[in-house]
Amino acid sequence: MLNVLPPxxxxxxxxxxxxxxxxxYRPEAEGEFPVLLMRQPYGRKIASTVVYAHPSxxxxxxxxxxxxxxxxxxxSQGEFRxxxxEVEDGVDTVNWAAKLPGSTGEVGMYGFSYQGMTQLYAASGKPAALKTVCPAMVGYDLYADWAYEGGAFCLYANYGWAIQLAAETARLRQDAIAFRLLYNASRNLPFYDGDPRLDESLRKxxxxxxxxxEHHQPDEYWQKLSPNLQGADLPMLHIGGWFDTFMRGTLRLYREMAARSAYSQHLVVGPWGHLPWGRKVGMVDFGADAASPVDQIQMNWFNRFLKQWDRPELEMPKVALFEMGSNQWRSHSKFPSPQPQSYYLLSTGLAAMDEREGLLGTASSSQEVVDTLVHDPWRPVPAMGxxxxxxxxxxxxxxxxxxxxxxTYTTVQxxxxxxLIGEMVVEVYCQADTPSYDLCAVLSEVRPDGRVFNFTQGYIRVDNSQSPVRISLQPTYMQIAKGHALRLSLSAACFPAYPVNPGTGATFRETRLIDAQIMTLSVGSGGNSPSRLLLRDL
Structure with missing residues (x-):
């Protein structure tokens, strides 16, 4: 490794x-070097070191x-919008960076989240000097991968992030009152009817x-705002996490590019949340191999595409996925997509009262049974992990x-x-006594000692005329051990990950806390209501 000059x-x-x-940051050495570029909105000194090695x-x-x-x-000057x-500024920055003294004229980009998005916007402008990108944890379709899931607003992620961005803008403008208000709110997010002063600062x-x-449907607003990579093509290293809020976007982008690209498209997915990327995620330690290998993988990638090194140690699998449960990395030639297998919901009608009364089985029952749950907005089912x-x-x-x-519906041991790998789907025959309701579906591993660890979930906002309801779950890769069991949990809320549905049919923008209704949901299983879980089983 070379010595590095002060920045x-x-x-x-x-x-x-x-x-x-x-x-x-420059090597203290003679010669020309390729450029690695990160563009980000949080203060350049941070340089995404929450997940990456320092730029030095x-x-x-x-x-x-x-x-x-x-x-x-x-x-930097200008107004942050x-x-x-990001398209024009990204292209201009790539062209500027390519001409820096000591540059070879070739640029690669890296970064996650917003910094990952800046790569896609720059790539959409097709600057000739940009040779490769490594987008990590991106919401490619800003409506379906970032702002909304199943038509429900992603409240926790979007509200917290908006307050963070607003606080930074207030800080830059030296608005101490607004900054203090936003900072305090970030430490205890006010998800219910909020302080008008906070609302004013957030709007500003x-x-x-x-x-x-306001744009609660996938309309033209989202089409214009999302990156458009039509006609753009270059090698991409896609990086995601099974518990990342943008995993849907990472996989969507990878699949699109892998299907049409003339260049290498590689995918790495660890057992991580949005940050940090380490072995301990939530309440589970996934072992030493779960520690992030991304810095070394990116270095090998950049050496290959910016320095044209052709060495055996730079070879990597097309798709490297961390299998939770076995806690091992698995190599694949493409993202696996096995045929779905059906596990049917079976019940005595008491699945809400006793975890032993709801079952998952490989065959449906000829007898239809209805499970009933009552959702009370005063005490909504809380989000966990x-x-x-x-x-x-x-x-x-x-x-x-x-x-x-x-x-709850649980398999035998x-x-x-x-x-299990990929996207699972829950198909539920459900009715409510309100015009609208939400459904949250969670898959968990039930251990012999009684602990229940969730590993994927999905959410949908439902018009009561829909039946059956199909809930797409977050992509996952999970091995459930012999002697353990698989559980599906259904509820009408997951708060504050998503807003509580008032049941009135009103949008989130139109909803007042006082309008939320108690609602009764009926879930059918067997007979003419064969509710089921569609698993992709390796």
Whole structure:
């Protein structure tokens, strides 16, 4: 590894005259080096070190590393408007970085979340100097992968993030009152009817939040806002986490690019939440191998595509997936998609009252049975772990499954390990006594000692005319051990991951706390209501 010079600050000017500032890390060595670029909105000194090695580590491997504040953030000029300038600013920055002194003229990009999105926006502009990107944890379709899931607003993730962005804008504008208000709110998110002063600050400094709430259908607004990679093609290293809120987007982007790209498309998915990327996720320790290998993988990737190294040690599997349960990395030539297998809901009608009364079996019953749960908005079923709330990951939800407003259906103890991969679907014959209701479906591993650890879930907002209801679950890769059991849990809320449905049919924007109704849900199994779980079993 090379010695690295102290970072220098450099500025560029965009095509419309805005100054953007960056820190540049250089090897202390003669010669020309490729450029690694990260563009981010949180202050360039952070440089995404919550999940990546420090930029100096990358520079020590023979790269010029550029960490830039996007428009209106850090010390960069201009107004920050969510994703509005990232195509043009991204292209201008890539072209500027390619011409830095000591550069080979070839640029690669890396970063996760917003920093991953800046890669896609820059790539959509097709700058010739951009040779490869490594987007991690991205919401490719901003409606379906980021803002909404199953038509329900992703409240916890979006509200918390909007407050964070607003607080940073207030800080940059030296609005101490708004900053303190937003900072305090971030430590105890006010999900119910909030303080008008907080609402005013959020509207002023993060107006996108209200636009996202307003556009509750996948309309033209989302099409224009999401990155458009049509006609763009380059090698991509896709990085995701099974408990990341944007896992749907990572897999959507990978599949699209793998189907049409003329270049290498590789996928790495660990057992991680959005951050950090380590062995302990939620309440489960996935072992030493779950520690993030991403920095070394990215270095090998950049060496291959920016330095044209052709060495055996740079070879990597097309798809590297961490199998939870066995806690091992598995290599695949493509993302597996085995045929779905049906596990049917079976019940005595008491699945809400006793975990032994609801079963999952490989055959449906000829007799139709109805399970009933009553959802009370005063005490909605709480979110625990998963991908849509924090802390993310598995949690012991045994106490939640004991609630009478949660239906549980459990297999017998397995005689052989059961390995599940990809997207599962729950198909439920359900009716409610209100015009609208929500359904949350959670899959868990039930251990012999009584602990119940969730590993994937899905959520949907339902018009009561729908039947059956199909709930798509977060992609996963899980081996359930011999002697353990698989459980499906159904509820009408998962708060505050998603807003409580008032039952009136009103949108989240129109809903008042006082309007929420008690609702009764009936879930059928057997007979003419063969509710089932569709598993992809390796």
């Amino acid at each position: 220098e600050t450099a500025s560029m000017t965009t095509r419309d005259g805005i100054r953007l500032d960056a820190d540049i 580590w990358y520079a020590a491997h023979g790269y010029i590393v550029v960490i830039q504040d996007v428009r209106g953030r850090g010390t 969510l994703f509005a300038h 400094y993060a107006p996108h939040y209200y636009e996202w709430v 998963g991908h849509a709330s924090a802390p993310s990951g598995p949690g012991d939800r045994a106490s939640i499954d004991c609630r009478s407003d949660v239906l 397995l005689t052989e390990p059961l390995t």
